[in-house]
Amino acid sequence: MAEELIFYTNPMSRGQIARWMLEEVGAPYETRLLDYGTTMKAADYLVINPMGKVPAIVHGGRAVTECAAICAYLADAFPGAGLAPAPADRADYYRWLFFTAGPVEQAITAKHFGVEPDADQQRMAGFGSLAAALDTLEGAIRDRSFVAGDRFTAADVYVGSQIDWGLQFGTIPARAAFEAYVVPLRERAAYKRAKAIDNDLIAEMQAANPA
Structure with a gap:
């Protein structure tokens, strides 16, 4: 059984980088959206990232933060995607x-x-x-x-x-x-899939919280 892959993000953040990488990898993942003022600073998320920032991933129970680290980790974790050199x-x-x-x-x-x-x-x-x-x-x-x-x-x-x-x-x-x-x-x-997902999420957030 494949290890669970969870993606913590906010679409208006550097999480867009990790989203693109996840889409390149092609493995199934669960997205959990966090809000800057509340859930991103909640105790359960601070266990994953004590900085209280996104993105983060949890893969098989192990947390990885920082966009560059997430990109490098996913390339190694899913070698079939061919995203890392020898x-x-x-x-x-x-x-x-x-x-x-x-x-x-x-x-x-x-x-x-x-x-x-x-x-x-x-x-x-x-x-x-x-x-x-x-x-x-x-x-x-x-x-x-x-x-x-x-x-x-x-x-x-x-x-x-x-x-x-x-x-x-x-x-x-x-x-x-x-x-x-x-x-x-x-x-x-x-890239196009990732942008479409995040742009749709941004539109939903803006519709729910009009200025």
Whole structure:
């Protein structure tokens, strides 16, 4: 019997990344929707994620949090989906998956909060500067269909989600390399399924709680 897979999320969150990954995997999963002000901070959920944030998954009784970790975990847990390179070929896979989850997201968040490190602070900050992080990310995907090797992997789910989101909301500049990389990803069947599910959930939430 397959181990139970439970997905905790809110459709207006980074849970959209994990949803896409789950749809790529193709294994059955149960979705449990959480609200920011109540159930996300409830005692039973804090056992799963003490940060009180989404997404999280529980697979066979084991919890995994953090989007990049969820993507990497699911690729390994469901090898039949072919979403991870062979172990000997995972250098770029790990490098760009966690570079985007670390320095890139940190740099974007800092900019959003109005923090711009000076020259001395850039030596201490893992991301250095937003410009450096984005230039490095652009170099990783320029003239490439996939960020790690010659086929789609879980790293593309995470990197693609960050670029897709950033282009949509203006937190990543509309550079030609970013557009060229993400446009084909938006055509993937799993991406479209995931977006349709979350967009429907968002519409339902908005209808139930009109402004």
